[in-house]
Amino acid sequence: MDVLEKLKILADAAKYDAACTSSGLERKGTGFAMGSSRDFGICHSFAGDGRCISLLKVLLTNCCSFDCVYCVNRRSNAARRTAFTPRELADLTWQFYRRNYIEGLFLSSAVWKSPDYTSEQMLKALEILRYEYQFGGYIHVKVIPGTSPLLVEKLGTLADRISVNIELPSSGSLQKLAPDKSKDKILLPMKQIQNKISENRQGRGRFGGIQPVGKQKELAKGTDANGLLYDGSITNITKEETDSRCLEEATPYASQQTDRNALQKPWKKGRSSFAPAGQSTQMIIGASPESDRQILRLTEGLYHQYQMKRVFYSAYIPVVEDSRLPSKETLPPLWREHRLYQADWLLRFYGFTASELLDETNPQLHPYLDPKCHWALRHPEGFPVEVNRASFDELLRVPGIGTESAYRIVRARKLCLLDWDGLKYIGVVLKRARYFLLCKGKPFPLLSRSKEDFLMAMMSPKERALFRQRERQWFQPSLFDGFTTDAPYSEKGTASVPVLDDRQKEALQCVTIPVFG
Amino acid sequence: MRNDTGVRMTDGLAERQFAYSYEGKELHAVIPATTPDLAYYYDGTWEGWLCCVGESYLAKEIPGVIVPQTEEDGFVEENLFYTRTIVTRTDLARRVCNGIVARIGADFLQILQRVFCSCIPDKEAQMLLFTHKGFRYGKQILYLRQDVAVKNVLKGLRDLGREVDKWWGFVRFSDVRGILVAVIGAKNHVLPFIAPHFCDRYHNETFMIFDRNHRMALLYRPGEKAIVPMEEFAIAEISEEEQRYRSLWKQYYDAIEIQPRHNETCRRTHMPKRYWDFLTEMTESEDCISAYKELK
Structure with a gap:
């Protein structure tokens, strides 16, 4: 088969991987034949679905021996199968990179013969790129659950980011939908990677091994409060445990073509780092009945216990018909995915915890309000805050103030007292923030406090359109019969779907409006 | 009124004349x-x-x-x-x-x-x-x-x-007899700011980036770089090899989209139309893929 055909099939099969980031690593190009890496990441193009194309995201092969229900490449699905040779893949990456089409390679694969065999093929492609071509660009490699630890280690030394997909948010769903994968097979390489990364960090630089104080605290907090992963079972795989299992499972590394000596050497002089851009993971949203609360708690656990750089969510897109899955007509839950990403940002940059955002009585994220607004509405006791006195952390919790504008406020008020105009220029979204702020002790002048105005101010134009559309449907069912949209949580087949109209009523009625001044 | 930094805090110091x-x-x-x-x-x-x-x-x-x-x-x-x-x-x-x-x-x-x-x-x-x-x-x-x-x-x-950010990603080189050439059309004069990135990344290559709007070009060969005025530039002929990779890239671009998630607004937000003239994947037509197949 021609490379063009192969590329078509294998890119098509890889596109459901959400991650396409090239960030987190700054590396100069000198010392390589070609290629560098920028820590902020570079997007090279944007596909028709608006997602960034940063890396050449392909599968090595789509021949699969596993039978995961949700996957296009499952054994029992009729599809054209093909595989790149390691050389073809390396050449393609090299030539694309040379034309500045891509930032590097994102290599994943279906399970061909066995996890170890597939990983060896992937390893060969990376070896050609790193040793033979002296390629300095970004490489993200996906580890297949069940790969022997020795191969994971080899992959990690050649790649910049390494990831193991957690696939589904609970082990029950995993058992049901991905019978060939198990919780252990996924978490074990994750732990191994985390251990390797921290080991490596300790060996490098003057302060390499020292965690910043804030981070340490955070980690400590994370482990005792959120030591729960996967349906509340405590997962504490210790380093000794992984090491001993590594020894047991180690299989002889069979790669005859490449020079053994070269393998033992780091691919760049003076550099032996293991996955310097960290590890990430991904899970599918909407294929199984977990609530947002469970998902967020799992995410938090992954950030704290496994020191993930990112957790990606991918809205489930029905590609195969199966009784265990939502029906094929279901629209991908894009709004839910969006809300989860918003909550994810709150966890990572705003100092929120999962339990603050959602609790037992409130297991789903609000369909019309973003998680931060929703949190603020449920906690009127913390507001209003005085812009000129509030601490950085307090400012961060105000809807309409982001990390950047909070920082700018703190800097600017050293120079002079801030007024409402000043806040506008700083970049605060006053439309929202004015309900929660005081400026020089005074509330925003002539602020409308009617429930409708307030609620509309809390929503973005898109959310408002969605809300009104629902409103129309609510009042004029005959007009909008058969009118389908990708409204939040409208996916069928999930267990805990909140009834939309109740939610809407709640949004209108139960919202408390902060009144002060 | 003073804060702890010792700087006098003032009210809307912007446009006012006051004795500081x-x-x-x-x-x-x-x-x-x-x-x-x-x-x-x-x-x-x-x-x-x-x-x-x-x-x-x-x-x-x-x-x-x-x-x-x-x-x-x-x-x-x-x-x-x-x-x-x-x-x-x-x-x-x-x-x-x-x-x-x-x-x-x-x-x-x-x-x-x-x-x-x-x-x-x-x-x-x-x-x-x-x-x-x-x-x-x-x-x-x-x-x-x-x-x-x-x-x-x-x-x-x-x-x-922001524009520098975009051009880091959107510059598209073509291989013309071993030399990489690219044409861009920037609003701001970005060449001096994108130069260090490209010179570092492709330090072993010889390349040129021509800014059509400012009539300037960034020239680089190992160890030497210059930003010079240049009146006009166009790529004369495209080799078979070059066409091959363009077709491959176009193919990849089309294959990577998830159709049920198609979102034109989002694409144009991140990649405004003014860049499309310079992007291989947006200028190459579907025909290039079939032409490529015939070539084979």
Whole structure:
């Protein structure tokens, strides 16, 4: 088969991987034949679905021996199968990179013969790129659950980011939908990677091994409060445990073509780092009945216990018909995915915890309000805050103030007292923030406090359109019969779907409006 | 009212004239009021602009507008302004440059240089006002975003930064007999800012990036780089090999989209249409893939 055909099939099969980031690593190009890496990441193009194309995201092969229900490449699905040779893949990456089409390679694969065999093929492609071509660009490699630890280690030394997909948010769903994968097979390489990364960090630089104080605290907090992963079972795989299992499972590394000596050497002089851009993971949203609360708690656990750089969510897109899955007509839950990403940002940059955002009585994220607004509405006791006195952390919790504008406020008020105009220029979204702020002790002048105005101010134009559309449907069912949209949580087949109209009523009625001044 | 940093806190210090004093001593001269009907003409170079700053500082006046044009360049049109032509003098430019570095800071100068390459309207006059304020309030002026001049200058900085960001990704090289060439069309003068990135990344290659809008080109070969004026450039012939990779890329671009998630607005937000002319995947048609297959 021609490379063009192969590329078509294998890119098509890889596109459901959400991650396409090239960030987190700054590396100069000198010392390589070609290629560098920028820590902020570079997007090279944007596909028709608006997602960034940063890396050449392909599968090595789509021949699969596993039978995961949700996957296009499952054994029992009729599809054209093909595989790149390691050389073809390396050449393609090299030539694309040379034309500045891509930032590097994102290599994943279906399970061909066995996890170890597939990983060896992937390893060969990376070896050609790193040793033979002296390629300095970004490489993200996906580890297949069940790969022997020795191969994971080899992959990690050649790649910049390494990831193991957690696939589904609970082990029950995993058992049901991905019978060939198990919780252990996924978490074990994750732990191994985390251990390797921290080991490596300790060996490098003057302060390499020292965690910043804030981070340490955070980690400590994370482990005792959120030591729960996967349906509340405590997962504490210790380093000794992984090491001993590594020894047991180690299989002889069979790669005859490449020079053994070269393998033992780091691919760049003076550099032996293991996955310097960290590890990430991904899970599918909407294929199984977990609530947002469970998902967020799992995410938090992954950030704290496994020191993930990112957790990606991918809205489930029905590609195969199966009784265990939502029906094929279901629209991908894009709004839910969006809300989860918003909550994810709150966890990572705003100092929120999962339990603050959602609790037992409130297991789903609000369909019309973003998680931060929703949190603020449920906690009127913390507001209003005085812009000129509030601490950085307090400012961060105000809807309409982001990390950047909070920082700018703190800097600017050293120079002079801030007024409402000043806040506008700083970049605060006053439309929202004015309900929660005081400026020089005074509330925003002539602020409308009617429930409708307030609620509309809390929503973005898109959310408002969605809300009104629902409103129309609510009042004029005959007009909008058969009118389908990708409204939040409208996916069928999930267990805990909140009834939309109740939610809407709640949004209108139960919202408390902060009144002060 | 003082805060713990010892800086006097004031109310909307922006456009107001007030005696800025610390423990009774006046720190800097008061910024002169803007003269709206005064226009400076200069030669459009960075040194020329620095001289405008110098002259305005010496004459204690702030022009309402600064025009990058001189009488030698061509006809300076008759207008209602009282005009003054600023002659570029290396010694004055250097003096201003050193003054900025010494009294405000090297990064302040860097910001000015970047903004000078941006395309915001009336950038010269805004930057002049910004520099005057910098001399008066020091580096802290950067945090005073509520000030109009500061706001405009920082907007220019942000515009340029964003475009530089985009071009890092959107430059598309073509291989012409072993030399990489690319054509871009930037709003701001981005070449000096994207140069370090590309020179580092492709340090073993020989390449050229031609900016169609500014008629400038970045030339690089190992160990040497230059940004030179260039009138016109077009890629004459595309080799078979080059066409092959273009087709492959187009194929990849089409395959990677998840159809049920198609979102045109989102694509155009991140990749505005003005870039599409320069992107292989957007200019190559579907035919290139079939042509490629026939070739085989």
